[in-house]
Amino acid sequence: MVRALVTRERIDPADVLARVGGDGDGAVLLFLGTVRNHNEGAPVEGLTYEAYESMAERELERIAAEAAERAGTERIAVIHRVGELAIGDISVAIAVSTPHRAEAFDGSRYVIEEIKKRLPVWKREHYVGGASGWVEGAIPPVPEVAGE
Amino acid sequence: MVRALVTRERIDPADVLARVGGDGDGAVLLFLGTVRNHNEGAPVEGLTYEAYESMAERELERIAAEAAERAGTERIAVIHRVGELAIGDISVAIAVSTPHRAEAFDGSRYVIEEIKKRLPVWKREHYVGGASGWVEGAIPPVPEVAGE
Amino acid sequence: MNGRVPGGYVEHMRIRTLFFATYRDLAGAEALDIDLPTGATAGDLVARLRQRGRLAALPSEPALAVNEEYAPLSTGLSDGDEVALLPPVAGG
Amino acid sequence: MNGRVPGGYVEHMRIRTLFFATYRDLAGAEALDIDLPTGATAGDLVARLRQRGRLAALPSEPALAVNEEYAPLSTGLSDGDEVALLPPVAGG
Numbered sequence: 300m301v302r303a304l305v306t307r308e309r310i311d312p313a314d315v316l317a318r319v320g321g322d323g324d325g326a327v328l329l330f331l332g333t334v335r336n337h338n339e340g341a342p343v344e345g346l347t348y349e350a351y352e353s354m355a356e357r358e359l360e361r362i363a364a365e366a367a368e369r370a371g372t373e374r375i376a377v378i379h380r381v382g383e384l385a386i387g388d389i390s391v392a393i394a395v396s397t398p399h400r401a402e403a404f405d406g407s408r409y410v411i412e413e414i415k416k417r418l419p420v421w422k423r424e425h426y427v428g429g430a431s432g433w434v435e436g437a438i439p440p441v442p443e444v445a446g447e
Numbered sequence: 448m449v450r451a452l453v454t455r456e457r458i459d460p461a462d463v464l465a466r467v468g469g470d471g472d473g474a475v476l477l478f479l480g481t482v483r484n485h486n487e488g489a490p491v492e493g494l495t496y497e498a499y500e501s502m503a504e505r506e507l508e509r510i511a512a513e514a515a516e517r518a519g520t521e522r523i524a525v526i527h528r529v530g531e532l533a534i535g536d537i538s539v540a541i542a543v544s545t546p547h548r549a550e551a552f553d554g555s556r557y558v559i560e561e562i563k564k565r566l567p568v569w570k571r572e573h574y575v576g577g578a579s580g581w582v583e584g585a586i587p588p589v590p591e592v593a594g595e
Numbered sequence: 596m597n598g599r600v601p602g603g604y605v606e607h608m609r610i611r612t613l614f615f616a617t618y619r620d621l622a623g624a625e626a627l628d629i630d631l632p633t634g635a636t637a638g639d640l641v642a643r644l645r646q647r648g649r650l651a652a653l654p655s656e657p658a659l660a661v662n663e664e665y666a667p668l669s670t671g672l673s674d675g676d677e678v679a680l681l682p683p684v685a686g687g
Numbered sequence: 688m689n690g691r692v693p694g695g696y697v698e699h700m701r702i703r704t705l706f707f708a709t710y711r712d713l714a715g716a717e718a719l720d721i722d723l724p725t726g727a728t729a730g731d732l733v734a735r736l737r738q739r740g741r742l743a744a745l746p747s748e749p750a751l752a753v754n755e756e757y758a759p760l761s762t763g764l765s766d767g768d769e770v771a772l773l774p775p776v777a778g779g
Contacts, residue, residue: 312477313461320481322534327479328555329460332779335473335546348778351707351771354755355778379778386470391779398483404556407476411548411779419752419771420778421708433709436775439750441757480687496686499615499679502663503686527686539687559687567660567679568686569616581617584683587658589665 301367302376303359305352310380310389318376319396326400328407332391334384338434342427348381348390351419355379362413370406372397377410379420416440449515450524451507453500458528458537466524467544474548476555480539482532486582490575496529496538499567503527510561518554520545525558527568564588606633608674610640617682618657621649631672637661638668640678657681698725700766702732709774710749713741723764729753730760732770749773 302318316329334346363375374396384390391414395406414420415437422434450466464477482494511523522544532538541558545551562568563585570582607630614622622644631639637659644650658681661670672678699722706714714736723731729751736742750773753762764770 312464316460316477320535322484325481325483327481329464329477329479330548330551331475331477332548333468333473333475333544336470349708350778351705351752351755351773354752354771357755387468396481400478400480400559403478404552408552415776415779417757417776418778419707419773419776421774422777423708433774434777436777438775439757439773441750441759443759444761497616498686499613499660499663499681502660502679505663562687563684565665565684566686567615567681567684569682570685571616581682582685584685586683587665587681589658589667591667592669 301360301363301373303356303363304378305350305356305359306378306380307382308380310378310392312389312392315376315378315392315394319374319394321374321396323398324372324374324396325398326403327394327396328400328403330391330393330407330411331389332411334386334388334390336386338424341424343386343424344427345386345425346384346390347423347425347431348379348384349421349423350379350381352381354419355381358418359414362410362417365413366395366406366409369409370395370397370402372402372406375406375410377414379414379418381420449508449511449521451504451511452526453498453504453507454526454528455530456528458526458540460537460540463524463526463540463542467522467542469522469544471546472520472522472544473546474551475542475544476548476551478539478541478555478559479537480559482534482536482538484534486572489572491572492534492575493573494532494538495571495573495579496527496532497569497571498527498529500529502567503529506566507562510558510565513561514543514554514557517557518543518545518550520550520554523554523558525562527562527566529568607631608633608635608672608676610672611675611677612640612644613677613679615679615682618653618680621652623649633674635672636668637666637670637672637678640672641668641680644680653680658683699723700725700727700764700768702764703767703769704732704736705769705771707771707774710745710772713744715741725766727764728760729758729762729764729770732764733760733772736772745772750775
């Protein structure tokens with residue numbers, strides 16, 4: 300039931316929440332990444348997310364599976380949006396449910412940190428005034444040996 | 448905009464989420480505590496939450512204000528339900544939004560940990576079979592000097 | 596003066612005392628009005644309560660709140676104060 | 688044998704190469720088909736790309752994926768592989 304998706308549609312938080320939870324779970328955590336109206340001091344009007352979509356979805360599945368193993372739950376859903384986003388739009392949603400809260404926080408945090416490190420997604424900021432630029436990103440960790 | 452509430456009504460996660468967020472925020476975190484169908488190995492069919500309601504609401508406000516200061520945000524909403532709850536029901540919901548994700552995780556975690564330590568709320572478990580019992584709780588930290 | 600007034604009488608104050616969960620089971624009531632001499636502390640209230648039947652099972656230093664705020668046993672009480680005896684909490 | 692076959696010809700393989708974000712700007716294209724001798728590695732592909740105009744600005748050891756999975760430069764390639772050159776990522 301670990302679910303991972305890359306989408307061009309608006310993300311509905313209720314829909315992501317509905318994918319997790321269960322009678323044995325005492326904690327549900329929903330993280331939403333949203334588009335801010337500023338970045339490092341510069342006013343921003345919108346963002347374009349570009350992805351290597353087929354790989355991004357597979358990588359999101361790998362990240363979710365790792366988080367599921369760490370958190371000891373199968374109930375993780377993660378969705379990342381690509382395309383044109385406006386201020387306040389949700390770019391990523393992560394829902395995790397676990398019997399106890401510590402694992403939900405740990406699993407949720409793991410997913411977002413790994414997304415920032417590894418997900419093949421790039422972000423172009425559109426500044427107020429018309430200029431735009433690629434946001435400086437993180438160099439993904441590359442395995443020493445193929446397939447690791 | 449820090450909001451704290453003790454309620455006898457069902458908690459609607461969308462309603463709690465709607466109380467936070469803003470154009471300057473890049474992270475929103477929603478924590479839900481839900482009623483589990485077991486506790487320490489015993490099957491549970493429901494819970495009764497009892498509260499010193501007037502104090503609980505004030506204490507929830509104090510906890511939310513402390514979290515707001517730590518997380519550097521005014522956008523925190525927390526709601527705790529009391530009364531009879533069934534399996535899967537939400538007992539507590541905490542929403543926090545912040546410009547960056549670390550503060551949202553920190554603020555959310557602070558609120559739930561302090562609730563567990565300090566909120567004057569007690570929980571009676573109803574076991575499958577008809578027995579019930581008070582859940583062993585945490586001794587709240589009492590100030591050395593009045594008013595601290 | 597500690598509750599003693601010129602005529603030799605002891606001045607009293609009335610403390611609204613609230614019980615929750617397991618402590619309510621011990622008290623057999625949600626609330627009791629307890630009269631204490633002026634100048635008494637929350638600790639004095641607890642000592643008085645522990646002389647009442649099953650309330651002997653109260654811890655000698657329970658957590659408590661005076662007027663809806665956690666307070667130490669040394670807190671001086673005033674007439675009309677509300678003191679709540681708080682068993683270990685289990686919210687969330 | 689490293690691409691050399693008995694008749695003296697060099698066997699080639701075709702690698703579908705994808706570019707994203709700033710690397711796409713350098714390549715001037717989203718994808719290029721690059722022919723390399725059999726036995727070439729991902730690192731050989733990068734070296735070849737860096738001989739092409741603005742792609743000289745590629746780092747000598749960029750992150751890359753072979754068939755949708757992160758892979759080191761030492762990865763041996765096969766005909767028909769898809770190799771994506773991945774600039775520093777900024778999802779979330």
